[in-house]
Amino acid sequence: MPTKDEVFESVQAALVDALGVDEDEVSPEATLVGDLGAESIDFLDIVFRLEKAFDMKIPRGELFPEDVFTNPDYVQDGKLTPAGMEELKKRMPFADLSGFEENPVVQDFANLLTVADMCRFVESKLEVTE
Amino acid sequence: MRWYWIDRFIEFESGRHAKAVKNVSLAEEHLHDHFPCYPMHPNSLVLEGLAQTGGLLVCEQGGFTEKVILAKVPKAHFHAEAIPGDRLIYSTTIEYVRPEGAMITGTSYRGDQLQAEVEIVFAHLNDPTVGSLFDPATFLRMMRLLRAYEIGRAADGGPLQPPRCLRETTEQAASP
Known part of the structure; x- marks a missing residue:
């Protein structure tokens, strides 16, 4: 099972690939829309990358x-x-x-959802260790 | 000019992958306009060709019932120019299809040289007012023109066939 740090690293990688931002911009407190510039279509891309990274299914409407x-x-x-x-x-x-x-x-x-929220979302679907 | 940026399919496996050819010719007018005195096929049109290859693959997988539009290009790397005389081979693979849209990855090869690699996200439009942009007869004509039904394979391995709804709609439109 992944650790919290590993979850963050994978979420960070997914956001860097999906949004074309630099790794250091993806801090836990950064908001997806306001700070990282995500638009509605990006959420489809992000969900796919999270599913692939963590080998899990995210039904429509679960994250957002x-x-x-x-x-x-x-x-x-x-x-x-x-x-x-x-x-x-x-x-x-x-x-x-x-x-x-x-x-x-x-x-x-x-503009509410942050990177930390996204990590907690992934953790809630996986058995995450400290 | 017609907005066809691939010449024909050479592989088409329903729901999985498609491969198409684009021959770059000095006779194409746009080559002379992009950089005067330096004819090349613009990379934006390589991207469009890959989007047509992958977009028709996604449309076909959904039985041409979804309105598929190019929504986002998360990645596009170009490693070489495409110049007159080049034969580009576009390969696209479906990464996922969801009710909201789909994503494909694609490459363009010039001989054994990687010319471009892309990721493309398509959205499924739900707006009924844009129906006229997606005429079934146009899809059917395009797929036939590009020889998808001559070389294509259905998901079960059999020959690729146009979906019945597309044939019926096209026949109804053609009847007096």
């Missing part, structure tokens, strides 16, 4: 539950409702949503 943001039960006036926020927490236990929860504007969500 876009359906929550298009569900009228969960979105009102461009913001997530409390029910939507609960659903998001349930679906993204690997992400730190505390900042987003203070002002859950849907448009801002894309």
Whole structure:
């Protein structure tokens, strides 16, 4: 089973290949969209590279539950409702949503995901050792 | 000028890989416009040829039901120029196909020399308003023109055939 460091190195390599960024730009706190310039199509590429690197399957919507943001039960006036926020927490236990929860504007969500979140996502799917 | 940047398929294995030929000729007008007095086949068109080779492979794998568009080129390395008289062999392999899109890897060889290597991501468009850009008859004509059905193999190893939906749609459009 991989260690946390090995997970980070593989996630870093996937992001360098998918986004054409330098290795030192991919720090744990870097956001995928804001800092590394990821666009929506890049997530397809990233998911594929993670699947290949870790020999695992990532079903659509597991890393980035876009359906929550298009569900009228969960979105009102461009913001997530409390029910939507609960659903998001349930679906993204690997992400730190505390900042987003203070002002859950849907448009801002894309810029939330960090490299560390992505590592935690991978770790949650694998048996990772220290 | 027609937007064909491959001349014919020489291998086509459904859902797996495709190989196509591009002959670079001094008679092609664009060679004289890219760098005046220095005719070469632009690398952007090598990329387009690889995208056509791999894109048709992806389209065929999905029975031509998906609207496949080139969305991203994560990698494109060019090691040599393509000049008049060159016969480029484009090889493409499907790396993955998902509901959202697909990725292929590809190489271009000039003889035994690696000329280019690429990764290309295709997206599947869900917008119904772009239907007219993806006319089934155009696909069928292109696949036939490039001889995919003469040399191609289906996933089960048998001869490659156009999908029934493509044939039916084309026949309906042709009938009075």
